[in-house]
Amino acid sequence: MSDVLLTVRDLRAGYNDTEVLKGVSLTANRGEKIVIVGPSGSGKSTLLKCIPLLIKPWAGEIILEGTIVTHEPDNLRKIRSKIGFVFQQYTLFPHMTLLRNVALPLEISKGIQRREAEQKALSVLTRLGLGGLASKYPLELSGGQQQRGAIARALAIDPVLLLLDEPTSALDPELRYEVVETLYEIAKEGRSMMIVTHEIDFAEAAADRVVFIDDGIIVEEGDARQVLEHPKKDRTERFLRRLRAGMRK
Amino acid sequence: MEIERFLFEIIPYILEGIPVTLQLTIYSFALGLILGALLAAARVLARGPLSVISRVYIEFFRGTPLLVQIFFVYFGLPAIGIKLDAFTASVLAIGFNSAAYQAEIIRAAIKGIPEEQFLSAESLGMTTGQMYRFIVFPQAIRIATPALVNEFVALVKYTSLASIIGVAELFRKAEYMVAFTFRPEIYLFAAAIYLAICIPTSQLSKILEAKYAIPGYRRALV
Ligand SMILES: Nc1ncnc2c1ncn2[C@@H]1O[C@H](COP(=O)(O)OP(=O)(O)O)[C@@H](O)[C@H]1O
Ligand SMILES: [Mg+2]
Numbered sequence: 001m002s003d004v005l006l007t008v009r010d011l012r013a014g015y016n017d018t019e020v021l022k023g024v025s026l027t028a029n030r031g032e033k034i035v036i037v038g039p040s041g042s043g044k045s046t047l048l049k050c051i052p053l054l055i056k057p058w059a060g061e062i063i064l065e066g067t068i069v070t071h072e073p074d075n076l077r078k079i080r081s082k083i084g085f086v087f088q089q090y091t092l093f094p095h096m097t098l099l100r101n102v103a104l105p106l107e108i109s110k111g112i113q114r115r116e117a118e119q120k121a122l123s124v125l126t127r128l129g130l131g132g133l134a135s136k137y138p139l140e141l142s143g144g145q146q147q148r149g150a151i152a153r154a155l156a157i158d159p160v161l162l163l164l165d166e167p168t169s170a171l172d173p174e175l176r177y178e179v180v181e182t183l184y185e186i187a188k189e190g191r192s193m194m195i196v197t198h199e200i201d202f203a204e205a206a207a208d209r210v211v212f213i214d215d216g217i218i219v220e221e222g223d224a225r226q227v228l229e230h231p232k233k234d235r236t237e238r239f240l241r242r243l244r245a246g247m248r249k
Numbered sequence: 250m251e252i253e254r255f256l257f258e259i260i261p262y263i264l265e266g267i268p269v270t271l272q273l274t275i276y277s278f279a280l281g282l283i284l285g286a287l288l289a290a291a292r293v294l295a296r297g298p299l300s301v302i303s304r305v306y307i308e309f310f311r312g313t314p315l316l317v318q319i320f321f322v323y324f325g326l327p328a329i330g331i332k333l334d335a336f337t338a339s340v341l342a343i344g345f346n347s348a349a350y351q352a353e354i355i356r357a358a359i360k361g362i363p364e365e366q367f368l369s370a371e372s373l374g375m376t377t378g379q380m381y382r383f384i385v386f387p388q389a390i391r392i393a394t395p396a397l398v399n400e401f402v403a404l405v406k407y408t409s410l411a412s413i414i415g416v417a418e419l420f421r422k423a424e425y426m427v428a429f430t431f432r433p434e435i436y437l438f439a440a441a442i443y444l445a446i447c448i449p450t451s452q453l454s455k456i457l458e459a460k461y462a463i464p465g466y467r468r469a470l471v
Contacts, residue, residue, distance in 0.1 A: 054368050081374030090365035094463045095387050104383065109374035139465025157373070 003030040005192050006051070006161060011060035013043075013050050019058070020046045022216035028161070028194060033187050035203040035224065036196045038213035039239060044196045047213070048163050051194075052080045065160060081109035084154025084162040089170040091150035092138040098125065099134040102153045110157065124156045125149075128182060144175035148182050155186065162186070162193040169198070198243055204228055212236045259426050263439060266419035271446075273339055273408040273418055278401050280344030285351030292352065293359050294377070303352070310349035316410055318342045323414045339411035343404060350400055358393035359385060391461045398454035402447050409443075419443070 006028040013021040020043045028034055036044050049055040051062055053069055053076060062069040069079050085091075092101050102121035106112045112120070125131050128148055138146050147167050154162055167183070168176040180202050186193065187206040197203065203210055207224040212231070220227060220236045231237045291303035310318065322345075323338035333341070362385060370380035412421035423439035426432075 049368065052372050054371055077374040077376065080372055083372065085369065085372040087365040087369065090363040091369050093366065093369070093384055093388075094466065095391065105373040108379060108383075137464035139463065141465075 004028075005030040005032070005065060006194075007061070007063040008047075008051070009061040009063070011047070011050060011057050011062065013046055013055055013057040013060075020216050021050070021057070023060070024213070024216070024218055026211065026218065026221070028192060030160075031190050031192055032208045033192070033206055034194045034209045034211060035207040036194065036211045036213060037198060037203070037239070037243070038219075042213045043216045044213055045165050048085075048165050048194065048196060051161075051163060052083045052085065054085075077109065081105070081157055082160045084157060084159035086147070086150045086154050086162075086164040086167050088166045089143075089146075092146055092153065094138050097135050097137055098130065098141070098149050098152075101138065101149065102156045105153065105157055121152075121156055124152050128152045128155075128185075142175060143171045144178045147171065147179045151179075151182055151186065155191075160192060162191055162195075164193065164195040164197070166196050166198070200228065200240075200243065212239065214239070259430065259435065260438070263419065263422045263426060263435070263442070266417060266422035267442065267446075269336075269416065269418040270405065270408050270420075273336070273343065273411055273416070274401065274404045276340045277343035277347055277408070278404050280340065281347030281351045281400070281404075282397070284344065284348035286355055288348060288352035289355035289359065290381075292356050307349045307352055310346050311353075315343065315346050315407060316413065318346055319410055319414060335411070335414045335416045338414065339408070339416050343407060343411070346407075347400060347404055351397065354393050354396040354400065355389055358389040358396075361392055362388050388463065391463055391466075394457050394461055395454050398450065398457065402450050405446050405450065406443060 004027055006026075008024055008026040011021050011024040012019060024043075024047060026034075036047070038044050046055060050057050051064075051069075053062070057070060060070070064079060064082070067075075067079060069076070072079070092098070093104075096104065099118055099121050102124060103114065103117040106117035106120060107114055110117075122131060122134055125134050128151065130145065130148055130152060133141060133145060133149070138149065141149065151164070151167070154164075164183075168179050171179065176199070180199055183195070183199075183202060184206055195207075203224055209221060210224045210227040211221040212219050212227065212233075212235075214235055220231060220233045222232075227236065228240065231240060288303045288306060291299045292307075295303070319339060319342040322342040323333065323335060326333065326338075366384055366388070367380065370384045375383070408418055409420035411418055412424060415421070419442060420439055423435050427435045
């Protein structure tokens with residue numbers, strides 16, 4: 001039995017008059033790890049932001065656990081707090097300690113008391129090896145630690161779906177490793193995630209499915225190994241070849 | 250002029266103007282901060298008429314002389330039945346004027362906050378109110394602190410314009426003494442007092458910055 005978690009149906013979205021997503025349809029099953037790849041400007045971030053309605057789509061539907069997100073603005077906040085989101089950078093709030101960053105969402109959207117929220121926050125941070133940094137402020141941490149902190153915050157709310165938008169792209173190469181390690185750990189825990197990344201090794205080892213987006217449409221999607229090693233479309237192959245060449249440099 | 254007269258009559262007389270100058274500054278700054286925050290919120294958050302009104306307000310008060318605004322409040326408002334004493338009229342005019350500048354300072358600070366901060370707050374399920382209260386405003390006020398202190402220092406000097414409608418502040422008192430003694434060097438003395446107020450206040454900016462800075466913020470900028 002495939003347990004559908006998320007359905008994106010014929011999604012169209014853009015900015016001002018420019019259409020960016022030109023009809024995207026996608027299904028994610030519970031527990032599935034989907035990696036999204038595609039050239040810069042192809043609409044990957046826009047797609048991710050549409051899911052918790054951080055951007056209002058022009059047309060189409062987003063259905064999470066049977067709830068049509070695009071039709072229910074009333075409990076939108078509740079739906080949003082079921083989805084974790086990690087951006088390329090600036091996800092953590094710089095004026096709060098790491099502990100407060102993780103605890104605040106628990107207090108605000110889950111209504112947990114401060115003491116309990118901070119205890120829970122600390123246990124999540126500890127689990128990700130950040131326990132010793134709980135009292136630090138984000139800008140006092142390395143870029144890799146900041147991204148791991150952002151992942152910790154997203155996990156603390158125990159989301160049904162974790163969205164990560166190029167979580168390693170803003171980092172120096174030597175800092176990416178620790179973040180990728182964290183991603184592996186989360187992937188192992190069986191959490192549903194959708195991640196835009198060009199860490200091909202991670203995609204090969206941990207993803208169930210790879211989706212290739214170009215120019216606002218899904219060009220190809222399928223089993224991770226198959227898409228990465230034997231892409232069916234020329235566009236996918238060309239993109240992957242360029243990506244691998246770029247990484248070797 | 251005998252030294253005694255200078256020391257025991259003229260100086261104390263002028264010094265009496267200091268609390269008036271400070272009150273003018275503090276009241277108009279506070280008025281400007283509250284109104285400025287509202288104007289900034291209207292410009293950033295609102296669409297339609299509220300945003301336009303805020304914009305027109307800011308352009309108007311930044312684009313016309315403060316002196317004209319003071320005259321308008323003091324001499325113009327009585328024509329529509331609002332009669333104010335010179336002190337209140339000055340506080341209102343300078344406060345209204347400063348609001349336009351403070352609104353722009355706060356707006357720039359909000360604009361300086363990365364989009365991801367807003368999106369993160371929303372994605373965590375915060376309401377717009379919570380987002381501004383917990384995420385945007387605390388950061389904006391920290392970013393804006395140095396510029397707001399500058400504005401405060403500017404106001405210390407601008408309050409001297411209130412002398413023109415007869416508020417007995419520092420400069421008015423000095424002017425009066427000059428007229429009385431024909432000793433223009435008294436202006437120098439007045440200038441020294443303004444300096445003595447403004448320099449420490451500017452220094453205060455550094456202390457406030459250190460106290461309220463976002464930890465690591467400076468290092469992140471270099
Ligand atoms: N806030 C925005 N305003 C206007 N255009 C935008 C905005 N964000 C993204 N775009 C444009 O939309 C297109 C897709 O952007 P994005 O979804 O960020 O692509 P990707 O994440 O795949 O690089 C790009 O051409 C980009 O310039
Ligand atoms: Mg992107």
